[in-house]
Amino acid sequence: MNALRALTLALVLATPSLVSAQTLAGALNAGAAFDGNGDVGAGAWVDIWAAFDWARVGGFAGAMTIPSQTDAFDRFAAPVGVSLAAIANLGDYDLDLRARGGFWGGSTQDAKMTAGGFVGGAAFLDVHLGGGASLGAGVEVWGFFGAGSTWAVVPTLTLTWGPVPPESSTSPRSDYGNMAIPP
Numbered sequence: 486m487n488a489l490r491a492l493t494l495a496l497v498l499a500t501p502s503l504v505s506a507q508t509l510a511g512a513l514n515a516g517a518a519f520d521g522n523g524d525v526g527a528g529a530w531v532d533i534w535a536a537f538d539w540a541r542v543g544g545f546a547g548a549m550t551i552p553s554q555t556d557a558f559d560r561f562a563a564p565v566g567v568s569l570a571a572i573a574n575l576g577d578y579d580l581d582l583r584a585r586g587g588f589w590g591g592s593t594q595d596a597k598m599t600a601g602g603f604v605g606g607a608a609f610l611d612v613h614l615g616g617g618a619s620l621g622a623g624v625e626v627w628g629f630f631g632a633g634s635t636w637a638v639v640p641t642l643t644l645t646w647g648p649v650p651p652e653s654s655t656s657p658r659s660d661y662g663n664m665a666i667p668p
Contacts, residue, residue, distance in 0.1 A: 508536045509533070509535065509536070510617075511531060511646055512570075512644065512646075513643065513644045514530050514531070514641050516528065516641035518549060519639070521635050521637070522635060524551050524558060526549060528547055528548060528549025529548065530546065530548070530564070531546060532544070532545045533545070533568075536648050539650040539651065540569075540572075541568075541570035541572065543567075544567055544568055545564070545568040546563070546564070547564055547565075559593055559595075560591060560632075562603075563591050565588060565589075566586050569584045571583075578613070579610070579613070579645075579650070581609040581610075581621060581623070581645065582607070582609075583609075583625075585605040585606075586603065586604050586605075587602075587603050589601055589603045596632040596633070599631060599632035600632075601632060603629060604630075605625055605627040605628070607626070608624060609621040609622065613649070617649055618646045621642070622640075622641070624639065624641065625641050
């Protein structure tokens, strides 16, 4: 638990200095979780980032539950940790790739109060809504380590906000010199 406290403190202290130099960005996420044991659950989580051009650096926190007939896998988990994202602007759409790592605290029916490590990766296709907001759909893969170690595939909806990354040179709407390719 001391490592979790240290990570949380580091994120809290680092975030204001990062954000003061950059624009705040984030994402609200929700999805159904299908774990490696055939159990189905759901959760919601938030990413908060400092935006650097196409890169996002920050943290995440969430809550999820995955009920199971097996006590070791019947869990409530609240993960927290570091969140990184790379967003490619493809014109009206964004390709949004994310990686997360940290810890989870919560309970299983078997261990009651417990904690462990958490890792995750995600890919989304986002549609621009305007004003820096995007609505996206994608899939995440999570790994839970510690009590009842397991993994989960999580189809996810995401609402992101922040500065729009620069358009990719392969975007159908990019300018090549003075010649603009029409939409």
